[in-house]
Amino acid sequence: MxxxxxxxxxxxxxxxxxxxxxxxxxxxxxxxxxxxxxxxxxxxxxxxxxxxxxxxxxxxxxxxxxxxxxxxxxxxxxxxxxxxxxxxxxxxxxxxxxxxxxxxxxxxxxxxxxxxxxxxxxxxxxxxxxxxxxxxxxxxxxxxxxxxxxxxxxxxxxxxxxxxxxxxxxxxxxxxxxxxxxxxxxxxxxxxxxxxxxxKVKHIEIERLIGGRHEMPHARSVVAEEKLPLLHNKVFKEGKKVVVVKGVYKSTGNDAYLIKVISSDGEFQQHYYLVAYPEEPGSKEWIIKLDSASNPYRTPAVKWSVSVLADFLSSEEEQGK
CATH class of the missing domain: 3.40.50.150 (Vaccinia Virus protein VP39)
Known part of the structure; x- marks a missing residue:
């Protein structure tokens, strides 16, 4: 076992x-x-x-x-x-x-x-x-x-x-x-x-939310750190995907942030955390990814939450490229 x-x-x-x-x-x-x-x-x-x-x-x-x-x-x-x-x-x-x-x-x-x-x-x-x-x-x-x-x-x-x-x-x-x-x-x-x-009399094909490799989504972005507090209570929607940010918490030990998220794929809802931190101390490029401790199912809404938050946090200079 x-x-x-x-x-x-x-x-x-x-x-x-x-x-x-x-x-x-x-x-x-x-x-x-x-x-x-x-x-x-x-x-x-x-x-x-x-x-x-x-x-x-x-x-x-x-x-x-x-x-x-x-x-x-x-x-x-x-x-x-x-x-x-x-x-x-x-x-x-x-x-x-x-x-x-x-x-x-x-x-x-x-x-x-x-x-x-x-x-x-x-x-x-x-x-x-x-x-x-x-x-x-x-x-x-x-x-x-x-x-x-x-x-x-x-x-x-x-x-x-x-x-x-x-x-x-x-x-x-x-x-x-x-x-x-x-x-x-x-x-x-x-x-x-x-x-x-x-x-069962007949077989039908169905669409699944997950399938294949169950990978940990992550994103890299040039982050404007002052935008992180603005995420609190922010709601993002796209089709059946809904992402709601319920809290943003800054680490006392470094520049990392913990972001509490609720996401929905239709009727299926999950609560979890994302982490955001500079790739290197002092770097403008940050990594945004799932917190491994909360470990939700990597549904379309969960994967999207990583990318949509990375887009929201991008600096003006990065967005203008």
Missing amino acids: KDLEKYGVFSKEVRPALFDYLPIDWSTVFGNNNGIIVEIGFGSGEYLQSYAIKHPEKNFVGFEVSITSMKKAHKRVESLENVRLVITDARFGLREFFGPKSVEKVIMNFPIPWDKKSHERRRVIVPEFFETLSNVLVDGGTFELATDVEWYAKQTMETAKEMGFEVVEFLENPDREIKTRYEQKWIKYGRNIYSLVIR
């Missing part, structure tokens, strides 16, 4: 931002070519643990956004060689970390339905999600949803059909092979459970 740390694998946690190349070569991560099953929102990990134990011939990748859930699940699956965990937005992770036709099955257990109109953008199950499924699932691969919200299950089924998927089954109160802890509790109290299974 220590040998894999250089690739961004730490025990059961995979950190794709540390990988040199995306999508991930999961055969290297797991050390085999077994089929992959993905669970979106693994919670405390009891379902993922049970499924992986029952099917040692498969590899399992779980997505979560909660660090607390990651810690709980990590303890559950620590001894299982066929499980890996990732902290990130699953809509982003499924699209960016898996290549075409690389996943056998995707599972979602009791996601938050986000029923309010203002919360729609938070839903995982939207047309763009099915486009991703149509790419990353193997031919005939499946997506399974379990929920206690009837309208959500039916809406998912209708959206899936509109996106070209085949409905394998839609059941009320199914006898599922593995049940989550909350599912067992709800069944005990007579709450209805709905299960949907759909199958």
